[in-house]
Amino acid sequence: MTIAIDWAKVNLQEYPNMVSAEVPGPRSQEMHERAAGIMKGYSGQVKLFPVVFDKGHGVTLTDVDGNTYLDFSSGIYVTTLGHCHPKVTEAVQQAAGRLMNCHDFTTPIKLELLEKLTGILPGDLSGVQLYDSGTTAVEAGLRVCRMATGKSEFLSCFGDFHGKSGHAVSLARMNRANGPSRTPGFYMMPRPNPYRPLFKKPDGAIDTDAYLAFYDTFITEATTGQVAAIVLEPIQGWAGSIFPPDDFFPKLRKWCDARKILLFADEVLTSMGRTGKYLAMEHWDTLPDVVTLGKGFGNGFPVTAMVVRKPYAEAVESISASTSYGGNPMACAAALASIVAIEEEGLLENALRLEEYFVPRLKKMMAEHPVIGDVRCKGCLMGVELVKDRVTKEPFDEAGKQVYQRAFRKGLAWIPAGHILRMSPPIVMDVDTAAKCMDMIDEAIGETEKDLGYKN
Numbered sequence: 333m334t335i336a337i338d339w340a341k342v343n344l345q346e347y348p349n350m351v352s353a354e355v356p357g358p359r360s361q362e363m364h365e366r367a368a369g370i371m372k373g374y375s376g377q378v379k380l381f382p383v384v385f386d387k388g389h390g391v392t393l394t395d396v397d398g399n400t401y402l403d404f405s406s407g408i409y410v411t412t413l414g415h416c417h418p419k420v421t422e423a424v425q426q427a428a429g430r431l432m433n434c435h436d437f438t439t440p441i442k443l444e445l446l447e448k449l450t451g452i453l454p455g456d457l458s459g460v461q462l463y464d465s466g467t468t469a470v471e472a473g474l475r476v477c478r479m480a481t482g483k484s485e486f487l488s489c490f491g492d493f494h495g496k497s498g499h500a501v502s503l504a505r506m507n508r509a510n511g512p513s514r515t516p517g518f519y520m521m522p523r524p525n526p527y528r529p530l531f532k533k534p535d536g537a538i539d540t541d542a543y544l545a546f547y548d549t550f551i552t553e554a555t556t557g558q559v560a561a562i563v564l565e566p567i568q569g570w571a572g573s574i575f576p577p578d579d580f581f582p583k584l585r586k587w588c589d590a591r592k593i594l595l596f597a598d599e600v601l602t603s604m605g606r607t608g609k610y611l612a613m614e615h616w617d618t619l620p621d622v623v624t625l626g627k628g629f630g631n632g633f634p635v636t637a638m639v640v641r642k643p644y645a646e647a648v649e650s651i652s653a654s655t656s657y658g659g660n661p662m663a664c665a666a667a668l669a670s671i672v673a674i675e676e677e678g679l680l681e682n683a684l685r686l687e688e689y690f691v692p693r694l695k696k697m698m699a700e701h702p703v704i705g706d707v708r709c710k711g712c713l714m715g716v717e718l719v720k721d722r723v724t725k726e727p728f729d730e731a732g733k734q735v736y737q738r739a740f741r742k743g744l745a746w747i748p749a750g751h752i753l754r755m756s757p758p759i760v761m762d763v764d765t766a767a768k769c770m771d772m773i774d775e776a777i778g779e780t781e782k783d784l785g786y787k788n
């Protein structure tokens with residue numbers, strides 16, 4: 333497969349380039365202050381670095397002061413194919429001039445998307461409904477699980493994130509939501525994290541079977557026995573790019589089948605090429621019963637999907653699944669153009685080519701920096717865990733904050749995450765640009781170590 337990403341090639345003489353004396357620059361500061369007087373509830377990402385972006389192209393961003401950045405987070409894991417991908421932009425422009433919304437009637441572009449999507453998804457994942465946010469797709473998936481099984485309870489996992497509606501927050505850590513209480517029938521359990529294992533074999537290796545055995549005990553002791561589904565992110569995104577051990581999902585699939593519990597993979601963050609596959613679950617040859625797609629699905633246009641295996645398609649008919657905006661022509665055009673771009677530009681292959689660069693580079697950084705406790709990468713999804721001490725593995729939040737801000741000031745636009753550096757560059761990046769981004773992080777870690785009294 334030829335990789336065709338010339339349109340996103342970066343002139344590294346011009347990017348990144350910080351032209352204002354301080355960053356965020358004066359125009360950013362002035363505009364953000366005015367906006368923040370009105371707009372409430374900005375994310376931590378913005379509060380830590382309140383820059384005002386003006387435009388983006390491919391893997392680059394430009395702020396209102398003229399500073400230019402390399403994007404190492406695809407916005408918020410969203411612009412997987414780069415900012416303003418020409419195919420996606422043109423498709424949305426055309427759709428906007430033709431027909432913007434007609435409820436959930438079939439349109440030619442919707443038909444084309446549905447056939448294309450079911451063609452790239454594995455197995456019999458063939459029943460689709462379209463939505464406008466990851467959260468609404470997850471909510472619909474939960475309703476399908478209840479309808480299909482006649483059961484009402486859900487299991488989810490520590491560290492996972494599934495959105496911010498009442499049920500979605502009930503699938504995750506509640507203290508961030510600070511207000512609502514967990515919906516009855518929603519339960520959380522630990523999942524295997526190879527760097528911080530809870531259940532270990534006598535030789536110290538993570539014990540996946542012990543986790544599954546614990547789930548059985550948990551169901552007996554804590555639920556009414558009416559578990560419809562277990563809902564998981566294949567790879568924990570917000571928790572810090574945490575990968576499961578390779579035997580976890582194949583074993584979980586069998587565990588679910590034996591108990592008639594549905595396996596619901598929330599791939600809002602991990603799908604559509606992020607890890608070098610359309611679904612991250614493909615890395616473990618595991619077919620979920622229900623899957624949600626989002627973020628990179630429309631490469632910035634709000635379009636998401638809830639997809640079920642054939643046996644559960646009838647259940648979707650019974651949940652009044654449609655919405656006002658789900659599957660509107662612009663959304664379908666964006667999602668279709670994104671899949672076409674992945675195919676025509678060889679972007680799954682490019683994500684894997686980048687992984688080949690990232691993995692040894694991350695290992696080299698770990699060898700050189702004592703504050704790095706663990707590094708991980710699949711495709712263009714990476715995590716670097718900063719610890720005060722490699723033996724105690726105590727999380728090093730101050731280091732995480734400093735590295736984030738220092739690298740941003742050098743021109744790296746990315747996402748903060750406590751002590752875990754999370755990186756998710758657009759999969760249209762070339763290796764030279766990826767190396768430049770890693771240089772900035774490497775330098776920022778070195779400067780932070782010096783500042784905090786660590787030797788490297």
Ligand SMILES: Cc1ncc(COP(=O)(O)O)c(C=O)c1O
Nearest residue numbers: 465466467493494495598600601
């Ligand atoms: C795994 C996962 N599920 C669901 C969501 C919610 O998606 P949205 O913000 O589009 O509602 C997110 C958002 O980050 C996510 O990462």
